[in-house]
Amino acid sequence: MDDYALGVLTNIGLFSFIALSAYLLLIAGEMSFGQQAFFGVGAYAGGILTALYGWPLPLAALAAMALGALAQFLVALPTLRLRGLYFAMATLAAAEMARILFELLHWRRSIDGELAGPDGTQGFRGIRWIFEHGIEPLHYLGIVGVLLALVLGLFVFVERSKLGATLRGIGQDPELAASVGIDVQRVKLGLAAAAGALAALGGVLYAHHNTYIEPRNFDIMLGVHSLAYALIGGLGTAFGPLLGVLLDIGVLESTRVFHGYRMIVFGGLVAVLLVFRPRGLLDERMVLWIRQRFS
Amino acid sequence: MLVDFIQNTLDGLSAGAAYALLALGFTLIFGVLRRANLSFGPAIMFGCYAATWTHVNFGAGLLLLALITVGGAVLAGAYVERLCFAPHRGGSAIAAMVASFALWMQFEELATLVMPRHLYAFPLLVEGDPLALGPFTLRVDALVTLAVALIACMLLAWTLYRTRFGLAVRALIEQPSAAALAGINVPWVFVRVFALASAIGGVAGYLVVATHGQITPMLGMWATLKGLLAMMLGGLGSLPGAVIGGLALGLLEAHSQWYLGPQMRDLIAYLLLFVLLAARVPWMTTRSAS
Amino acid sequence: MSFLSVRDVVTAYGKIEALKGVSLEVAEGAITCLLGPNGAGKTTLMMTIAGILKPRRGSIRFAGGEIAGRAPHAIVARGVALVPENRLVFAAMSVLENLQAGAYQRRDRNAVGGDIERMFARFPRLKERAAQQAGTLSGGEQQMLAVARALMSRPQLLLMDEPSLGLAPLVVEEIFRIVAELHRDGATIFLVEQNAHMALKVAQHFYLMEQGKVTFSGDPGSLAEDEVIQRAYLGSAKS
Numbered sequence: 001m002d003d004y005a006l007g008v009l010t011n012i013g014l015f016s017f018i019a020l021s022a023y024l025l026l027i028a029g030e031m032s033f034g035q036q037a038f039f040g041v042g043a044y045a046g047g048i049l050t051a052l053y054g055w056p057l058p059l060a061a062l063a064a065m066a067l068g069a070l071a072q073f074l075v076a077l078p079t080l081r082l083r084g085l086y087f088a089m090a091t092l093a094a095a096e097m098a099r100i101l102f103e104l105l106h107w108r109r110s111i112d113g114e115l116a117g118p119d120g121t122q123g124f125r126g127i128r129w130i131f132e133h134g135i136e137p138l139h140y141l142g143i144v145g146v147l148l149a150l151v152l153g154l155f156v157f158v159e160r161s162k163l164g165a166t167l168r169g170i171g172q173d174p175e176l177a178a179s180v181g182i183d184v185q186r187v188k189l190g191l192a193a194a195a196g197a198l199a200a201l202g203g204v205l206y207a208h209h210n211t212y213i214e215p216r217n218f219d220i221m222l223g224v225h226s227l228a229y230a231l232i233g234g235l236g237t238a239f240g241p242l243l244g245v246l247l248d249i250g251v252l253e254s255t256r257v258f259h260g261y262r263m264i265v266f267g268g269l270v271a272v273l274l275v276f277r278p279r280g281l282l283d284e285r286m287v288l289w290i291r292q293r294f295s
Numbered sequence: 296m297l298v299d300f301i302q303n304t305l306d307g308l309s310a311g312a313a314y315a316l317l318a319l320g321f322t323l324i325f326g327v328l329r330r331a332n333l334s335f336g337p338a339i340m341f342g343c344y345a346a347t348w349t350h351v352n353f354g355a356g357l358l359l360l361a362l363i364t365v366g367g368a369v370l371a372g373a374y375v376e377r378l379c380f381a382p383h384r385g386g387s388a389i390a391a392m393v394a395s396f397a398l399w400m401q402f403e404e405l406a407t408l409v410m411p412r413h414l415y416a417f418p419l420l421v422e423g424d425p426l427a428l429g430p431f432t433l434r435v436d437a438l439v440t441l442a443v444a445l446i447a448c449m450l451l452a453w454t455l456y457r458t459r460f461g462l463a464v465r466a467l468i469e470q471p472s473a474a475a476l477a478g479i480n481v482p483w484v485f486v487r488v489f490a491l492a493s494a495i496g497g498v499a500g501y502l503v504v505a506t507h508g509q510i511t512p513m514l515g516m517w518a519t520l521k522g523l524l525a526m527m528l529g530g531l532g533s534l535p536g537a538v539i540g541g542l543a544l545g546l547l548e549a550h551s552q553w554y555l556g557p558q559m560r561d562l563i564a565y566l567l568l569f570v571l572l573a574a575r576v577p578w579m580t581t582r583s584a585s
Numbered sequence: 586m587s588f589l590s591v592r593d594v595v596t597a598y599g600k601i602e603a604l605k606g607v608s609l610e611v612a613e614g615a616i617t618c619l620l621g622p623n624g625a626g627k628t629t630l631m632m633t634i635a636g637i638l639k640p641r642r643g644s645i646r647f648a649g650g651e652i653a654g655r656a657p658h659a660i661v662a663r664g665v666a667l668v669p670e671n672r673l674v675f676a677a678m679s680v681l682e683n684l685q686a687g688a689y690q691r692r693d694r695n696a697v698g699g700d701i702e703r704m705f706a707r708f709p710r711l712k713e714r715a716a717q718q719a720g721t722l723s724g725g726e727q728q729m730l731a732v733a734r735a736l737m738s739r740p741q742l743l744l745m746d747e748p749s750l751g752l753a754p755l756v757v758e759e760i761f762r763i764v765a766e767l768h769r770d771g772a773t774i775f776l777v778e779q780n781a782h783m784a785l786k787v788a789q790h791f792y793l794m795e796q797g798k799v800t801f802s803g804d805p806g807s808l809a810e811d812e813v814i815q816r817a818y819l820g821s822a823k824s
Contacts, residue, residue: 278390
């Protein structure tokens with residue numbers, strides 16, 4: 001398999017993490033314009049730990065996830081009682097603040113005689129842990145794939161459990177959920193932390209794949225895309241966001257058929273599809289139908 | 296020190312006038328549809344690029360460019376309304392808003408395809424030196440912006456309070472069901488409100504681009520963010536609030552930038568919004584936002 | 586042929602059927618009232634007739650034409666006006682503007698002014714407060730305003746959803762006096778009420794609705810009043 005194809009597949013995997021983090025919040029009824037911030041937190045934290053302090057990637061990834069979880073938890077804490085557009089705007093404000101903070105972040109350290117580390121708007125280069133440890137692109141794709149499979153497995157497990165039903169119940173009718181004794185706020189906080197960890201995982205993997213990150217990578221466009229992937233792929237299953245990513249990066253980007261006007265095509269596709277399927281391709285009804293067909 | 300403060304206040308008000316218009320456009324759409332149109336800025340950008348394209352290929356006078364900008368914004372707005380908002384009326388708000396993102400992506404790419412350079416010059420609103428008034432510098436284009444914004448607000452107020460259409464809009468904002476029961480053709484009002492909001496946005500876009508003398512594909516995102524910020528600062532869903540929010544944002548930015556630099560300027564604006572939302576200040580959170 | 590004919594109408598919210606197949610008729614020139622406990626679906630029925638809600642199944646025929654599923658403004662154009670539950674006046678607009686809103690659809694703009702004068706004659710308190718914001722009016726005045734607003738569209742059928750809700754007894758009497766007056770002047774009225782006693786005094790025909798279906802149809806007097814009132818507030822013993 002050539003490098004280009006490997007790159008595309010890896011990107012599909014990486015962006016699936018942030019799409020899944022947006023999806024997690026969407027099924028509980030919250031629209032977040034800000035997952036890109038936690039993706040960025042994971043990217044910067046992971047990169048700093050491996051490139052500047054020599055941490056091994058697995059450990060750095062765990063730390064990045066913890067940081068992402070904490071960050072989203074802290075943002076969620078004061079804002080969870082907000083609904084609809086108010087909550088979305090709060091997440092947008094938080095994400096833009098994060099992006100500006102990345103622009104102001106100068107964390108330089110001398111490594112082997114040279115200054116390395118995030119340099120504000122100049123970006124953060126030299127996140128080379130996977131290359132320094134001889135991990136080939138194919139192996140990295142394998143790592144990303146395995147992690148994604150684990151995450152999807154976790155999602156599938158949760159979907160079929162009481163927690164999954166609780167989450168969807170909260171998404172459909174929060175008052176009803178509260179009236180049957182569910183502590184909606186606590187569940188949402190837990191959800192926020194999980195979403196933050198998920199986005200951060202994607203971020204740390206992304207940073208190491210690209211070896212270079214800059215604040216512009218984590219702007220609102222990324223957040224908009226993840227939300228679009230989650231919604232268009234379908235809110236019925238965790239494979240929905242994956243489908244959304246596949247459609248954009250997999251089909252449109254890689255086939256280069258629509259080179260130059262991929263966004264026009266993808267954007268149009270999303271809008272038109274939503275007219276007929278407001279909850280995406282793999283929405284709850286479709287998932288039910290598929291389950292009945294194959295059982 | 297005082298001179299700087301007053302100078303910044305003047306500059307801030309003029310920037311704020313443009314923000315106020317953007318916020319008014321957003322608020323009209325939100326007030327009536329209860330949804331945020333995230334393609335609002337990009338539709339304005341479409342109009343500005345249409346004018347830029349005309350200028351680059353044919354050359355044109357200020358008035359014609361302004362008309363093309365407004366007309367382009369209205370056209371783009373109609374496209375957004377038909378594809379993103381009409382199909383989801385009474386349905387999913389999230390689907391409508393995500394669809395409006397999707398069209399944002401379209402507008403941005405379209406701009407870069409048709410006008411590939413990152414930056415284009417745009418004819419200035421006013422050539423020549425700023426006026427000097429004692430220790431203060433008054434840019435004529437800033438004054439023009441303020442004047443045009445004021446006229447636009449007055450026209451809007453006249454439309455809302457002295458026309459049958461305006462009565463319908465106000466009724467719809469207040470009591471959507473009762474408005475429908477009174478025989479108001481709600482979908483048709485939505486279409487016209489969208490056109491009105493896009494036109495106001497187009498005016499704002501033209502003023503901004505003609506003041507800066509240049510246009511980039513970032514205009515769409517910029518206009519959306521500023522408009523949303525100003526609308527929320529002034530209290531979601533309130534038209535006077537939109538004006539106050541816009542002016543306040545302009546002032547806040549002008550002063551923050553002076554004392555703390557451009558990054559802190561934006562940081563402070565977002566921080567303020569976040570804090571106000573988190574504190575659930577009543578004036579901000581009274582309107583239901585689907 | 587009856588004026589308004591509702592047949593087997595089913596209206597649902599998601600999976601929950603609020604109307605499980607409602608059938609009834611409203612005769613021209615009469616006051617017909619619909620009684621029943623809370624949650625029976627009376628408001629849902631009114632909203633369905635007025636077009637705010639779309640029925641899943643069934644037919645609603647008015648003056649010879651099918652109106653089920655049509656847009657609310659089209660139904661107003663056909664001559665049906667609803668005075669909604671909780672009045673829903675446009676609080677920030679003046680009394681006068683509320684009336685003008687009610688006349689929104691009217692093609693004969695010149696006659697609107699005259700109608701407004703007639704409304705003021707029928708409801709003198711509204712005339713006193715013509716320039717006042719509707720939100721500052723008392724409950725009873727708002728109810729009158731809501732009725733006047735609906736009348737501005739010159740409806741042939743007036744639907745009223747719980748006009749006595751939240752009003753003091755004296756005010757309720759006044760409201761029903763107005764209802765009787767409108768009837769005397771030739772209006773056809775379909776009235777939903779919790780206040781069974783007052784409603785039965787003015788109605789020529791009534792229906793009882795419980796849990797999404799019509800359970801009784803008759804003239805006032807065909808059922809002992811205590812039984813009617815009991816079923817109107819509490820539902821039938823056997824349900």
